[in-house]
Amino acid sequence: MKILVVDDDKETADYVAQGLTEAGHVVDKALTGKEGLFLAAGETYDMIVLDRMLPGLDGIGILRTIRTAGVGTPVLMLTTRGGVADRVSGLDAGADDYLVKPFAFAELMARVNALARRPPVSGEATVLRVADLEMDLIRRTVVRAGQRIELQPREFRLLEYLMRHADEVVTRTMLLEAVWDFHFDPQTNVVETHISRLRGKIDRGFGAELIQTVRGAGYVIRAPV
Amino acid sequence: MGLLVAPIRTSAGRAGLLHAGLTLLASLAILGTVYVVTTVYERRAAQDGIATEARSLVMTEAEGGLAALARQINSHVASDPAGSTVYLLLDRDRRVLAGNVAPGAPTTGWQTLVLDRGEHAGDTALGLGVALPGGALLLIGRPQGQLEELEETIMRAILIAGAVAVLLSILGGVLLGRSVQRRAAGMNAALAAVAEGDLARRLPARARGDEFDALAGAVNATLARLQAALARLNQVTGDIAHDLRTPLARMRQRLERAARGAATGQVPREVVDRAVGDIDEVLRVFAALLRIAQIESGERRASFAEVDLSAALADVVDALAPTAEDAGRSFPVAITPGLRLRGDRELLQQAFVNLIENAFRHTPAQAEVRVTLAREGDAIVGSVTDRGVGIPPADRERVLRPFVRLDESRSTPGTGLGLALVRAVADLHGAELTLANHAPGLSVRLRFPVQGRSRSGGIT
Known part of the structure; x- marks a missing residue:
């Protein structure tokens, strides 16, 4: 994938870019809001x-601008604040997912992958299949x-x-959010137990x-090779 | 000039001047009224005297004719050489029959006469002309000198009294201003000391309870709260530093060891993983602190919505039940369905998660933990009750503070912020948080007042 990383903290930007590059993606970096907007609007x-939080033009501003311009690229927003209001305002502005800093790289990777393969809303499958496991979403079987x-x-x-x-790979946090709607971290190993x-x-x-455990990252369900 | 301008700059001076001005106006109004009332009264009294005498003389004429009247007048004039009453009797052809004043242009009714003899010569007199039967005219008058004298006397008295009133009001104004200024200066000095850092300093307040004392009392109460809050902040800052030192120190040791390993090309993966784990612990403490700060700021109240607390708690229990079950723990739950309140679902869930996790963590693995939610009068009460060792009464208030962990629980994991967060959530929702002994064990209750019915106010 071709991914744009916009972060004014050079070290974070390098860290994210390097990890994504190692995972086989092509990465562009932007260290200012202006540069980010320029790239996001101009390139695909x-x-x-x-x-x-960017000096000058902030992330919300960039997001609004490109969404208004009709750019539908999935956006993962990074923030140092994890309050409900922040999350909601980010999602309202058109972000597809939200990740609170500091984060484990595995968490970012998992969310980037989840966003990239998000299926189109229409024509959703009613039966999910992994190897010989089959889930019927309508009959709930x-x-x-x-x-x-x-x-x-x-x-x-x-x-x-x-x-x-x-x-x-889906992370513990992703599961807590998606399955339990918990946007905080219980000390109990809720996910592990379930x-x-x-x-x-x-x-x-x-x-x-x-179902396989990915050390230091989370879980993945996949057909055995 | 400076003397006049200086007092105007201070509100105390302005109050003093205003006081003086108003007192002056009030005295002038009173004295003016006295003057008008007295002079009018005196004039009327003079008129009454003249009219009475006129009536008696008219009577004399009616009984004995003009001749008798003329005699009577002549005898009055003779007995009053000073001319304190003047008479004039004219016949039908306006010839003088008797009297001690020159005829001017006499008419009937009230008029002013000019005296031409006696000691009042040159003065004017108040006169009354009465027409007698047969065309004769009787004039009686009294010099106005007495009246004018009286008026002058009253005016003098008024001026003296007015001057005294002005002096007294200025004095009063100055004294009032001084006293206000002195008290304001006292308050200023005390507040300046507070600003310099002496937080224990209080404003001077007297027992009299006037508005200055009330103001001082309010400021002092604020200062006391500030002092307490700062003391708490200090305590928490110290606690944060202390609690973070431990993982940071561990991390430092690990990284030092890793650095030694790096020199020989051997850095065990485990060392790095553990260092990351230590950092995560530090970050968890910060996240919890930030969350508590955010809750305490009250900003989340803006996003309050109707919450089905029963369903929210049921989800929490549903998430935690397998853990209890795996540990062989009895985890009975009694939730009355459909209990709703205005609040923040996420925070309420986190508060209950913290309470239940606390109970799990601080009791033996198989000890019972019971969760209930029910309506009690005009409140919704949630409770988490365990059968552990409980908390001594003396420590119950303390454990709600950030970082307070009782010695017995030092060995168990946790940030020491769980109950502090529960308390912040309770405060945000106007709920009452109580810790009670359950002999043995601890019962934590969250009591949410429900709006609408007989809600007692004043809960913040």
């Missing part, structure tokens, strides 16, 4: 990683290898999120494990 990117699996509602939502992002139960139901006794 697959993704923009935009710092919210889960079947593995022809065998019906009973899930609690929360487990169903967890599995649905994983399957919608099959082959992508993943463990989910594994007990869909993986145990079926040979190949579909």
